Amino acid sequence: MKDTVHFKWLSDLADAEAHLIAELVECTALDGAMLGYARRMSDDEAEGFMAELRYRISKGHSLALVGVDKGKPVFFCMMTRSAMPNCRHRAELSKGVVHPAYRGQHIIPQAFRKIVLKAESLGIEQLILDVRAGSRAHLLWQRFGFKSYGLLDDYARVGNEVYRGDFLAQPVCALRKHVFQDKPSKDRIGMIKRENFKEELRHVLHRNLTLGHPIFEELFDPMKPNLHLLRATALQGYQLTKNFLSYVEHLFFHCPLPKFKRALLINMYEEETGRLSRSDNHVVLMQNFLHAIGISDFERDAELPLPATSALINYRFDAVRDPAKYHIGAAAVMIASEGQNLETKAGEARHELFGRVYGLAEGDLRFFSVHQAEDVGHVEQGLNLVSELCTTARMQEEALFAVDHTCKLFYAMYENIYVENCRRAPGPIVLGGGR
Structure with a gap:
């Protein structure tokens, strides 16, 4: 070859x-x-x-x-x-x-x-x-x-x-x-050299631009803020947030490479306590954001995931729960999912845009600012872990597919929210944040 x-x-x-x-x-x-x-x-x-x-x-x-x-x-x-x-x-x-x-x-x-x-x-x-x-x-x-x-x-x-x-x-x-x-x-x-494979994983992540979905054109329009759409999007995003710690727990428990377990343990500690970022439990941070945009605890707890949101949740659970699919779960969670928070639009992070368009304070947006800072390191850890885990061409292909597919599932979730709340389709999907 x-x-x-x-x-x-x-x-x-x-x-x-x-x-x-x-x-x-x-x-x-x-x-x-x-x-x-x-x-x-x-x-x-x-x-x-x-x-x-x-x-x-x-x-x-x-x-x-x-x-x-x-x-x-x-x-x-x-x-x-x-x-x-x-x-x-x-x-x-x-x-x-x-x-x-x-x-x-x-x-x-x-x-x-x-x-x-x-x-x-x-x-x-x-x-x-x-x-x-x-x-x-x-x-x-x-x-x-x-x-x-x-x-x-x-x-x-x-x-x-x-x-x-x-x-x-x-x-x-x-x-x-x-x-x-x-x-x-x-x-x-068909094996790809480890460093080249790591860069290919990174390339697949960055070519899948979720912020390119038309829903964000509406959400970020400073002339016509759409609070109804923002609330609908945030409620679906909360369905992901409340499950995220469980993904990391499974990855920690099944991790076959001891040198990566400590980083996963630190990730879990931060998700649960927020101590490292001097904030709070990450689910609580998301709940604070929901409160800031006018969503009550009753509305939050009554919300159910849309079909595309369920597909994203279930795909990741299926992968992280099966030790034989560990490389797929790690790619889906640590690269594709953590990587969603690294995106910017015209050089601005999503929380900066939300703050300006909807008049939100810095404290209201702590969930997003914390993840944008932390997830740079989390993605790098994921790239290192997955590139070392994949010891066959088939594993490499499956990991690349997992990153690409997970990003597409995120995109499909936004498509589902957009159609449900705007009642109009935005045109053909090109490619597939939130957690």
Whole structure:
């Protein structure tokens, strides 16, 4: 395995990166692969190819996975979900290419792991693709379990030659079995070096911007403060706060690495007492905030979690209670959840914005200010713990998925609150604070 190859999903495509991807596609076409280009691209063809990629990625029509080594892409693939309402369970893979110098280096299994995890997180259950029959790519897809559902004789034409095409499909759950195998030799193939893995975890956290949800545009609007929406959001946030200490307790109890137990014990002590931050029990701090925005104890205790809030609570409990999922629970709680409080909007923390828009005093916002200060260290502890815990490629993939998925669950919670209280959907969800 070329262990310097790192994979990422692109959310946008700069000109320089688009040019490098076009060059990758071109060198693959020139060495005999059939991608719709039988020779070197003309300037117009290259420009059209790059424009299409930029448009599809920026509009969210397609997801693009790129594998990079030494700053240059060596793998590329597009995943496009069906736009038809009744076919949203299906996505098409296209433009899958590996640089000729990297073939046979086990890049494809690692890429397919990324695709499986992304598909599962989006609820995509079936993958389809088409390919020139008998080509190297055709044999490769078949080796990974894709099966033919139809042939087209007049699939592609190059000069006077007519090529046959094969249309293939595979359930995502079946592909998972092909690429997530519990054999040590397979697992070690895709391992990321520890420091690089730690940075990848950090990258996944920071690319999931919860404060980008439209609910915060309303909450932070200084011209039209929405106290009703703030109260609804805070009441759902309280459902998370009152469970958070229990997550940390489970992580402390099951921690397999003694040197990290002390930090978890200190975290629990602060959550329970507030002594280290010279404040108070953290649930009490949140209750103080609720009082400050006019929520009574009766209203607070009568509130029930919305479905998306329950999904977030239950996902984390399921992970932290199972020692076999310890790395997943640690990633979900110590990185993704603690990391929610580190976000800022235009350089300001959420508690600063709440204070200015709703006229709240510093003491009313102690819950948020304490966590923004403390959680910098907590996230770093989580990154160190998870990067040391994950000793196989599969564990690394599962931890990365846990961070990404937990952030999406936070985003979904805000979406649920927004729709319930504003009675209008804000448009497509891009990605997934509170605790």
